[in-house]
Amino acid sequence: MSKTVCDHTSVGIIVTREEALRSQILLIKSTKPPYEWTLPSGHADLVKLNPTEKEFKSAARRELKEKTGLRAIQLYMIHQERTVRFCGRVNDNYHVWRIYASVYLGKIDRNKEKAQDIAWFTRAELEEHVWFTARYQEGEVSEEEWLENPGLEPIWCNELDILKLFDDAEKIFPLRP
Numbered sequence: 221m222s223k224t225v226c227d228h229t230s231v232g233i234i235v236t237r238e239e240a241l242r243s244q245i246l247l248i249k250s251t252k253p254p255y256e257w258t259l260p261s262g263h264a265d266l267v268k269l270n271p272t273e274k275e276f277k278s279a280a281r282r283e284l285k286e287k288t289g290l291r292a293i294q295l296y297m298i299h300q301e302r303t304v305r306f307c308g309r310v311n312d313n314y315h316v317w318r319i320y321a322s323v324y325l326g327k328i329d330r331n332k333e334k335a336q337d338i339a340w341f342t343r344a345e346l347e348e349h350v351w352f353t354a355r356y357q358e359g360e361v362s363e364e365e366w367l368e369n370p371g372l373e374p375i376w377c378n379e380l381d382i383l384k385l386f387d388d389a390e391k392i393f394p395l396r397p
């Protein structure tokens with residue numbers, strides 16, 4: 221079987237909701253070791269050199285739908301970046317990221333092959349998970365502790381700042397009085 225080729229495009233989607241007057245962000249728990257929490261994200265697989273904004277957006281929508289069953293509406297691009305990162309596919313070396321803020325329609329219907337769990341996090345909970353990942357990377361957290369209650373996937377703590385992205389998403393979809 222031939223290995224999938226990296227298309228150098230990645231999309232992420234920040235889905236927020238309001239609960240008890242606080243914003244929450246949707247995260248999914250990875251089905252791959254070390255089973256960390258992550259944004260719905262992945263390769264856009266657009267297989268062309270200069271994809272359009274429309275194509276990036278539909279890739280982000282597809283990513284959310286595939287993993288969570290939710291339909292994303294009102295997508296706003298909040299971040300674009302080129303990161304050097306290896307994904308394990310053929311010809312991987314860099315990825316052009318586009319991250320969208322969005323609201324959703326529908327009910328969660330978890331894809332068991334793509335998500336071990338799906339949950340809503342407040343900003344304070346998100347911060348705790350970022351902190352926990354830093355401690356794990358420093359070797360201060362055991363594998364057992366991590367598996368019991370994992371932090372955030374390192375890319376969202378190191379290369380991309382999930383707290384800033386969450387704050388930006390909140391500015392686009394602020395709490396209504």
Ligand SMILES: [Zn+2]
Binds near residue numbers: 229263306307308312
């Ligand atoms: Zn890749």
